[in-house]
């Protein structure tokens with residue numbers, strides 16, 4: 001592999017064939033694991049009466065671990081500006097982006113990255129990304145935020161405020177769906193210390209998309225993830241033994257239940273297995289915000305949700321411990 005090479009650079013070098021390190025094994029290839037037709041993910045409008053929203057969200061979180069939120073109050077103009085500053089950053093000359101290179105193997109997660117192989121058998125994903133913390137203010141390090149375009153910070157901070165508002169609302173609705181008091185999930189996730197992390201995903205056109213994956217199947221270790229894609233589809237969810245493609249819905253928030261909510265709810269809400277596929281002509285981009293507890297937070301099934309007939313399905317541990325185990329593929 002051309003270790004260190006960015007996917008964006010590879011993609012625009014005029015490759016006709018996909019380099020071997022990106023070719024997935026037979027059982028993972030999109031050409032052999034096509035999404036089913038005619039099944040669509042739940043769409044939930046927040047403008048409905050609260051009891052209806054609670055019911056719909058609890059059902060979607062239990063059956064899918066995923067839903068699209070509409071009428072959430074984030075303006076289409078802000079989403080457009082967020083996407084524009086991200087796009088402009090990725091259009092910068094490679095040297096300018098490399099100034100922000102991350103180094104996850106040495107614990108430096110924030111910045112510009114490409115997922116590299118850990119060993120010879122592991123395949124590489126067709127993606128470059130930019131990752132940084134957005135909240136709480138005490139955890140933000142602006143040195144990791146793009147300085148260019150100059151409006152990046154202002155736009156992203158505005159989006160951060162809005163996503164924080166919506167994630168708090170979603171956590172309240174999900175709490176009510178478990179017959180808990182409104183602040184139960186937020187409180188268990190660190191209250192006002194809840195962290196928001198931005199990951200801008202950039203999937204350049206791929207010469208043989210039927211053989212590659214943008215992001216391989218995974219569940220998010222966060223509590224919830226709120227994502228806005230550009231208009232190029234690619235997200236797929238695992239549901240009832242099949243992949244289901246999620247259609248683009250302008251300005252909707254693509255909301256994933258992550259591992260921490262699955263654990264707190266003792267499995268009532270499902271952490272959704274998902275992947276992203278790439279395509280030959282167009283660049284796909286997505287802006288994922290991971291909403292996660294601070295590392296020292298103890299997370300386990302909520303006591304109100306367990307009893308003799310419904311014992312805890314998960315062990316209780318700090319989020320830091322959970323994350324370490326997940327990164328290193330150790331049992332939880």
Ligand SMILES: O=C(O)CCC(=O)C(=O)O
Nearest residue numbers: 199201215235276286288
């Ligand atoms: O781009 C997408 O739609 C999915 C991205 C994703 O799953 C991730 O960044 O973890």
